[in-house]
Amino acid sequence: xxxxxxxxxxxxGYENDTANELxxxxxxxxxxGYPVSKKNSGFAxxxxxxxxxxxxxxxxxxxxxxxxxxxLVAVFAAINDVEKEDRVGQVLDALKxxxxxxxxxxxxxxxxxxxxxxxxxxxxxxxxxxxxxQALRKAGWLTAKENLGKPKLHIFxxxxxxxxxxxxxxxxxxxxxxxxxxxxxxxxxxxxxxxKLEDALVNMxxxxxxxxxxxxxxxxxxxxxxxxxWTYQLVKRGMYxxxxxxxxxxxxxxxxxxxxxxxxxxxxxxxxxxRVDLLVCDMIxxxxxxxxxxxxxxxxxxxxxxxxxxKLPMKRRYETVVEAMTSLNSRLDALDDxxxxxxxxxxxxxxxxxxxxxxxxxxxx
Ligand SMILES: C[S@@+](CC[C@H](N)C(=O)[O-])C[C@H]1O[C@@H](n2cnc3c(N)ncnc32)[C@H](O)[C@@H]1O
Numbered sequence: 001x002x003x004x005x006x007x008x009x010x011x012x013g014y015e016n017d018t019a020n021e022l023x024x025x026x027x028x029x030x031x032x033g034y035p036v037s038k039k040n041s042g043f044a045x046x047x048x049x050x051x052x053x054x055x056x057x058x059x060x061x062x063x064x065x066x067x068x069x070x071x072l073v074a075v076f077a078a079i080n081d082v083e084k085e086d087r088v089g090q091v092l093d094a095l096k097x098x099x100x101x102x103x104x105x106x107x108x109x110x111x112x113x114x115x116x117x118x119x120x121x122x123x124x125x126x127x128x129x130x131x132x133x134q135a136l137r138k139a140g141w142l143t144a145k146e147n148l149g150k151p152k153l154h155i156f157x158x159x160x161x162x163x164x165x166x167x168x169x170x171x172x173x174x175x176x177x178x179x180x181x182x183x184x185x186x187x188x189x190x191x192x193x194x195x196k197l198e199d200a201l202v203n204m205x206x207x208x209x210x211x212x213x214x215x216x217x218x219x220x221x222x223x224x225x226x227x228x229x230w231t232y233q234l235v236k237r238g239m240y241x242x243x244x245x246x247x248x249x250x251x252x253x254x255x256x257x258x259x260x261x262x263x264x265x266x267x268x269x270x271x272x273x274x275r276v277d278l279l280v281c282d283m284i285x286x287x288x289x290x291x292x293x294x295x296x297x298x299x300x301x302x303x304x305x306x307x308x309x310x311k312l313p314m315k316r317r318y319e320t321v322v323e324a325m326t327s328l329n330s331r332l333d334a335l336d337d338x339x340x341x342x343x344x345x346x347x348x349x350x351x352x353x354x355x356x357x358x359x360x361x362x363x364x365x
Pocket of ligand 1: 191
């Protein structure tokens with residue numbers, strides 16, 4: 001059955017926020033449609049009124065530039081009555097019905113929602129991939145060898161009965177299965193929060209941005225640092241850190257000689273030795289208060305770059321993030337420098353989003 005929609009994978013519980021984001025972003029760009037989402041399903045749809053716009057939406061929106069989606073799949077077919085006996089045949093039939101959006105796909109991924117129900121599909125999806133891949137190659141849908149430079153075919157099982165068929169472009173998609181990048185907890189880190197910053201460093205900054213922001217020997221300030229998971233990431237990369245928090249910081253960090261701990265209020269603390277390369281902040285505070293504080297540090301040149309979390313309220317989460325970021329962005333826009341700003345709800349974030357702001361001089365842009 002033909003179906004034309006954008007399918008966004010997301011953290012369970014965030015379907016409504018994801019749907020609001022899709023509606024707002026695609027609608028503003030003239031891709032009109034309507035959202036469909038079900039609480040705790042782990043995904044949301046945005047159905048396009050004009051099917052001809054599907055390819056254009058894929059080239060226009062990258063998942064890395066969105067907030068809540070972990071993956072954005074352009075869906076061109078759906079099967080609503082998957083039959084146990086001939087699933088491969090049904091997928092091939094569904095593909096036959098559509099015009100090939102790209103002559104050939106370079107890879108196929110069989111996926112499922114990141115939910116408890118989704119976990120029951122994991123084993124089946126893994127096993128199903130093998131015969132499906134063979135059949136797709138035989139039918140000319142897939143390159144003979146995996147080619148990750150070409151569009152990828154996604155077969156997403158929402159349940160054992162319903163599956164969506166769509167594609168992503170490598171430049172605009174997450175390379176990770178289910179759009180999830182799982183990181184290994186470093187056992188010598190003082191807290192699990194360390195994974196949030198590592199996720200941001202690895203998945204939100206390009207290699208070039210990483211070497212610029214995380215200079216060995218560079219200086220950083222960590223607001224709300226204790227017990228030290230974020231400071232740990234910076235110290236690991238050879239940075240000097242002013243760790244600000246009334247709590248206790250791990251001795252293992254203090255003994256590196258790279259950390260100064262100040263028991264102070266993060267809202268009034270100012271850098272001890274002039275401008276720092278990087279400001280990070282993980283204080284649990286009102287979104288607009290944190291955004292204002294980050295803006296002050298960047299506008300006043302106390303920090304060159306910033307990475308911080310915005311804690312999400314229970315309701316109007318997408319709107320709250322947009323409001324906080326709109327006022328911050330307008331302050332940055334007034335400066336002579338240019339700023340690369342990203343906001344993502346990362347896999348290791350729970351009820352928060354991560355913001356990275358990398359400064360470049362306008363000549364570099
Ligand atoms: C989520 S924890 C930070 C965890 C830390 N990033 C880590 O990886 O270990 C939040 C911290 O912010 C601190 N905090 C909250 N409000 C603060 C303020 N106004 N000034 C300084 N620290 C604050 C709390 O004491 C708490 O330790």
